[in-house]
Amino acid sequence: MEIIKLQQIKKYYDMGGAEEVHALRGVDVNIGQNEYVAIMGPSGSGKSTLMNIIGCLDTPTTGLYEFNKVNVSDMNDDQLAKIRNKEIGFVFQTFNLLARSNALHNVELPLIYAGINKSERRKLAMQALEQVGLADRVMHKPNELSGGQRQRVAIARALVTSPSIILADEPTGNLDTKTGDEIMVLFEEIHKKGNTIILVTHEEYIAEHAKRIIRLRDGLVEIDEHVKRRKIMNGE
Amino acid sequence: MNFLFEIKEGLRIAFYAIRANKMRSVLTTLGIVIGIVSVTMMATAIEGVDRKFQESASAFGANVLYVQKFPWVGHEDWSIYRNRRDIPLKVAEDIEQHATMVEAVAANVITVRPTQFEERNMKNAFITGTTDQYIYASGTNVSDGRFLSQEESNGGRPVCVIGANVVENLFPNQDPIGKFVKVGSLPYQIIGVLEKQGGLFGIFTSDNRVYIPLKSFMNQFGSKRDVTINIAAKKGADIEDVKEELRGIIRKSRGLKPSDADDFNLNEQELLVTTFSGFTAVIAAVGFFITGLSLFVGGIGIMNIMFVSVTERTKEIGIRKAIGAKRRTILIQFLIESSIICLLGGLLGLIISYPLSLLADKILPTAMPLSIVGIAIIISLVVGVVSGFLPAYRASRLNPVDALRYE
Structure with a gap:
């Protein structure tokens, strides 16, 4: 079943005056359930723009975007917020945790916005933190955690609402190789449980963890290929 | 959410x-x-x-009307009021005789004279000559002793009732009742003390006053004076009706023609409020x-x-x-x-x-x-x-x- 269906997605940025930047110039991509996709491309290729559109943080200038068969291309801010809250789990390069809140509250936050009651919220958040191996760190604030641990909190936050897709933007970009590998192991586990993962990266080494790589260049899909020699990480 | x-x-x-x-x-x-x-x-x-x-305002008494030459709140040139004829005692007598809706009528006159008790002296006491009815036609209350009696009032006896500030000034440490104070040059025996009224305008309250019988006042300070007449309306009487009746009586007493304007004012607390x-x-x-x-x-x-x-x-x-x-x-x-x-x-x-x-x-x-x-x-x-x-x-x-x- 297709979760994401992009047809002729174009995104122009008005830079003032007659100047216009064409970030995406007609992208067609379909992503099905339980896929593990890496989106790659050099800077300026439009991969950030594509990620923002897929993540419902932004809307395309023209083109059709169907998310779970629902057209989201013309949705307003609040409707998009609801989709982001329920259907998409974000993992960012810079973690983007609330600095003054502890791990538990950070993970609970999307559930608060989803209107889930306190006891249920706490239970789900604890489960998610357990799943990423941070059950003993729930009361720590981000500045009391290592980079890898912070990213685990962010992954727990992304998982806690049981979203349709996990959207990870350079999730290992701020981590050393060893910690980065640990995070990739975690993604592999999540994928095995049936989650759909979209990974945005510019590192071949990271992209090779995915089953499929979409390469962008100048706002168009250049290559859409299956990974032949997939790098499969496991704990050991 | x-x-x-x-x-x-x-x-x-x-x-x-x-x-x-x-x-x-x-x-x-x-x-x-x-x-x-x-x-x-x-x-x-x-x-x-x-x-x-x-x-x-309460020192003026609710339901008390003041017949005076001057209005408390004037809207016209002050000289118009100043040139009015004085209000003689006769007006008060006419009101007493003819008014049907009044409880008490008390004419009163004021002058400022030094008042003395032994060594102590109060230069600016307001000496007020009035009748025994005054206590019913004002906002004052006796706190100690009593007010002037009818006999004292009619007979012009040398007695007086003093306000709270006068007590403070002349009798800081002793009971004033029964003592003699010198008002102007004559001695008066104190028979009563009034409750303190306070208020913003000390001169309008009883605090600085020495009340003596109207007759004594006239004998001592002269009888050709502009009189204020305090009138207490009967309980339950409509104040506008009372005023209308009083106007008629006063106009007649002063011999005004129908075309003449009033040359007096009926003042009341309400106006000030x-x-x-x-x-x-x-x-x-x-x-x-x-x-x-x-x-x-x-x-x-x-x-x-x-x-x-x-x-x-x-x-x-x-x-x-x-x-x-x-x-x-x-x-x-x-x-x-x-x-x-x-x-x-x-x-x-x-x-x-x-x-x-x-x-x-x-x-x-x-x-x-x-x-x-x-x-x-x-x-x-x-x-x-x-x-x-x-x-x-x-x-x-x-x-x-x-x-x-x-x-």
């Missing part, structure tokens, strides 16, 4: 933010604190002036406008700091929006924060102004009106919401992509 959740989460975030920026929050709140203190103190002062006035209420309303309006300005400045301070706060937390807003916060959620979050800062300011203002009002009570008897507590809280909330709205609105409209990228 329901509204209650949003409020709860908003409160939590607000307290977090305020605690994280203690110094800034305190300084911001200061504007509101000062604003609320000045508004409440203004209200307290007006309450005090009002009370003082009510006290003064009405005039004064208008007067305090103006003071209140001006006062609240000025103190309101300081609240306004405080509100601008809040708005400024909320803008800073929104800018500072752009990234946080981006994160919240990315994981599902709606515009309304963000708006409410920041509105709650500014409201809480203002509310704390308002409460602090009340805590400061309460002891100040107790202090003010020592100078001008007053109390902080209870309604002002509610009003102050509502005002601070309103200031919080109004001054927080623009920054909160801006925060709620932030584009999540740009906000996330903000460093």
Whole structure:
């Protein structure tokens, strides 16, 4: 079943005056359930723009975007917020945790916005933190955690609402190789449980963890290929 | 996400933010604190002036009419009143004979004379000549002894009743009853003391007065005098009817033709109260406008700091929006924060102004009106919401992509 269906997605940025930047110039991509996709491309290729559109943080200038068969291309801010809250789990390069809140509250936050009651919220958040191996760190604030641990909190936050897709933007970009590998192991586990993962990266080494790589260049899909020699990480 | 959740989460975030920026929050709140203190103190002062006035006005007595040459509140050129004929004693006699709706009639005349007791001297005592009826046709009450009797009044006996200030001045440590005071050059025996009336206008109250029989007064100081006639209306009588009847009697007594205008006035306490209420309303309006300005400045301070706060937390807003916060959620979050800062300011203002009002009570008897507590809280909330709205609105409209990228 297709979760994401992009047809002729174009995104122009008005830079003032007659100047216009064409970030995406007609992208067609379909992503099905339980896929593990890496989106790659050099800077300026439009991969950030594509990620923002897929993540419902932004809307395309023209083109059709169907998310779970629902057209989201013309949705307003609040409707998009609801989709982001329920259907998409974000993992960012810079973690983007609330600095003054502890791990538990950070993970609970999307559930608060989803209107889930306190006891249920706490239970789900604890489960998610357990799943990423941070059950003993729930009361720590981000500045009391290592980079890898912070990213685990962010992954727990992304998982806690049981979203349709996990959207990870350079999730290992701020981590050393060893910690980065640990995070990739975690993604592999999540994928095995049936989650759909979209990974945005510019590192071949990271992209090779995915089953499929979409390469962008100048706002168009250049290559859409299956990974032949997939790098499969496991704990050991 | 329901509204209650949003409020709860908003409160939590607000307290977090305020605690994280203690110094800034305190300084911001200061504007509101000062604003609320000045508004409440203004209200307290007006309450005090009002009370003082009510006290003064009651000295005139409710339902007491004063027939006088001059109006208490004049609308025309003062010379018109000054050129009127004096009101003679005969008018009082005519009223006594013909009026049907009056309880008591008491003519009285005033002069300022030194009054002495042994070594002590009061230079500016108001010597008032009147009859035994005066006590029923004024706002005064006897606190000790008694007022003039009919016999003393008719016989012009050398007795007197003195006001509270006269007692304080001449008899600081002893009971005045039975003592003799020298009024002008003649001795009068004190038979009664009056209750203190206080009030704004010392001269209109009984406090500085020495009451002697009208007959004695006329004998001692001369009989060709302008008389004031105090008239107490009967209980239940319509005051306008009473006035109409009195006008007829007085006009006849003074031989006015139907075409002549009244050459006297019927004064009453009500007139002063009405005039004064208008007067305090103006003071209140001006006062609240000025103190309101300081609240306004405080509100601008809040708005400024909320803008800073929104800018500072752009990234946080981006994160919240990315994981599902709606515009309304963000708006409410920041509105709650500014409201809480203002509310704390308002409460602090009340805590400061309460002891100040107790202090003010020592100078001008007053109390902080209870309604002002509610009003102050509502005002601070309103200031919080109004001054927080623009920054909160801006925060709620932030584009999540740009906000996330903000460093």
